[in-house]
Amino acid sequence: MLRLQGVCFAWPGAATDCLDIEALHIAAGRTVFLHGPSGCGKSTLLGLMAGVLVARAGSVELLGQDWAALGGGRRDARRVDHVGVIFQQFNLLPYLTMLDNVLLPTRFSKARAARCAGGAAAAARSLLERVGLPAPLWARRADALSVGQQQRVAAARALIGAPELVIADEPTSALDAARRDDFMALLMDACAAAGSTLVFVSHDERLADRFDEKLSLPALNRALATA
Numbered sequence: 631m632l633r634l635q636g637v638c639f640a641w642p643g644a645a646t647d648c649l650d651i652e653a654l655h656i657a658a659g660r661t662v663f664l665h666g667p668s669g670c671g672k673s674t675l676l677g678l679m680a681g682v683l684v685a686r687a688g689s690v691e692l693l694g695q696d697w698a699a700l701g702g703g704r705r706d707a708r709r710v711d712h713v714g715v716i717f718q719q720f721n722l723l724p725y726l727t728m729l730d731n732v733l734l735p736t737r738f739s740k741a742r743a744a745r746c747a748g749g750a751a752a753a754a755r756s757l758l759e760r761v762g763l764p765a766p767l768w769a770r771r772a773d774a775l776s777v778g779q780q781q782r783v784a785a786a787r788a789l790i791g792a793p794e795l796v797i798a799d800e801p802t803s804a805l806d807a808a809r810r811d812d813f814m815a816l817l818m819d820a821c822a823a824a825g826s827t828l829v830f831v832s833h834d835e836r837l838a839d840r841f842d843e844k845l846s847l848p849a850l851n852r853a854l855a856t857a
């Protein structure tokens with residue numbers, strides 16, 4: 631599913647690499663808990679996996695395709711077909727309603743729309759209900775939502791149309807304990823039902839036992855040893 635080989639990445643203007651990973655392979659359908667201290671490169675690694683960032687050396691392959699071999703437009707199209715991302719800052723479109731934000735991947739990707747049993751609108755409504763956002767809220771604009779509501783809309787948007795890879799960057803940080811447990815159950819169930827691979831970043835070690843694998847980024851990232 632995901633294969634990283636000899637990957638180096640430096641932010642523009644930085645004198646040194648922030649990531650240097652010899653090899654990392656993640657099999658289809660696995661759930662992976664990625665952890666490490668603030669600043670060790672977790673979000674950067676997720677950006678490389680999702681093809682938002684491109685390595686300066688080495689390869690990052692998703693489903694056998696190296697992101698670096700594609701131009702920006704083709705990376706965007708491939709991402710929306712195959713990857714659902716819950717960003718740390720959610721990245722909802724503020725002027726769209728809750729429902730329209732969830733539907734976005736299905737508007738840009740025929741593959742995602744085709745995988746919605748019963749149609750995209752029904753899939754969006756079902757996901758919103760499952761993340762605890764009832765119908766009276768669906769027409770509300772994203773910029774009128776609480777942080778916890780935005781986080782759950784971002785999760786529903788990532789899951790719609792069963793992408794092969796789901797990437798989540800600290801998705802439970804704004805949720806209380808009860809909502810966090812519901813959210814985790816939904817995320818794990820949705821990924822298991824779709825056979826999606828899940829790469830999940832969190833500082834909350836209590837969540838780690840729910841995952842097939844735990845990956846410590848400091849143990850993988852050789853750039854930290856030389857920083």
Ligand SMILES: Nc1ncnc2c1ncn2[C@@H]1O[C@H](COP(=O)(O)OP(=O)(O)OP(=O)(O)O)[C@@H](O)[C@H]1O
Pocket residue numbers: 641642648666667668669670671672673674675
């Ligand atoms: N847009 C950017 N431009 C330049 N440097 C960046 C940028 N984003 C992150 N960095 C740097 O890259 C390094 C890794 O940052 P990253 O956000 O990947 O860490 P993280 O492990 O996800 O941290 P946190 O747990 O605090 O979210 C840090 O030194 C950070 O300052």
